[in-house]
Amino acid sequence: MAPTDQKPRPIVISGPSGSGKSTHLNRLLKEYPDRFGFSISHTTRAPRGAEQNGVEYHFVTKDDFLKLVDAGGFIEHAQFGSNYYGTSVQAVKDVAQQNRTCILDIEMEGVKQVKKTNLNARLLSLQPPSLDILEKRLRGRATDSEDAITQRLAQAKNELAYAKEPGTFDKVIINDDLENAWTEFKAFCLADD
Numbered sequence: 001m002a003p004t005d006q007k008p009r010p011i012v013i014s015g016p017s018g019s020g021k022s023t024h025l026n027r028l029l030k031e032y033p034d035r036f037g038f039s040i041s042h043t044t045r046a047p048r049g050a051e052q053n054g055v056e057y058h059f060v061t062k063d064d065f066l067k068l069v070d071a072g073g074f075i076e077h078a079q080f081g082s083n084y085y086g087t088s089v090q091a092v093k094d095v096a097q098q099n100r101t102c103i104l105d106i107e108m109e110g111v112k113q114v115k116k117t118n119l120n121a122r123l124l125s126l127q128p129p130s131l132d133i134l135e136k137r138l139r140g141r142a143t144d145s146e147d148a149i150t151q152r153l154a155q156a157k158n159e160l161a162y163a164k165e166p167g168t169f170d171k172v173i174i175n176d177d178l179e180n181a182w183t184e185f186k187a188f189c190l191a192d193d
């Protein structure tokens, strides 16, 4: 079960991989370290670049992930590409206990599940200006295999279509001009409600 009626309300940030979620998120966490806290997800994917266990993710084996699923330890979980990702009940509790606004960075299937819980999250979609630009960004970061890039682009199309459905997100931000997008992003996150 998700923790109920958290105040301040958690914020879900979603949008295609490569849309710039982490850039804005990291900036927010750096500028407002006492106000926001990141929900550290579990994933079965391998660490990328300088990622550290327990910081960006809890990196776990598929076995351990599935055990936590069986134990009811996740608020939501999904398969993305060939890996599993999930938000544990504990990850959200950890942030709430620090009296910080909990921020979840999750993909579309996770958003659908979160909407059915009593997490009462505010939902933000961050989107690339176009699929072409997204492809360039994914290739530019040079951390993913060709297969992973193809999968992520296919997934991006689904995510953008989902975000177009009325009422899916409270706010959509196009990450075109970085500073403009940051201003919108920050305003949404700082808005009290």
Ligand code: 5GP
Pocket (backbone or CB within 6 Å): 014, 015, 016, 017, 041, 042, 045, 076, 077, 078, 080, 085, 086, 087, 105, 106, 107, 108, 109, 110, 111
């Ligand atoms: P990446 O491998 O690039 O870190 O993440 C791939 C996708 O998985 C991103 O769209 C990210 O938002 C999503 N993701 C990360 N953590 C979670 C999670 O706990 N649950 C779900 N459903 N998606 C997640």
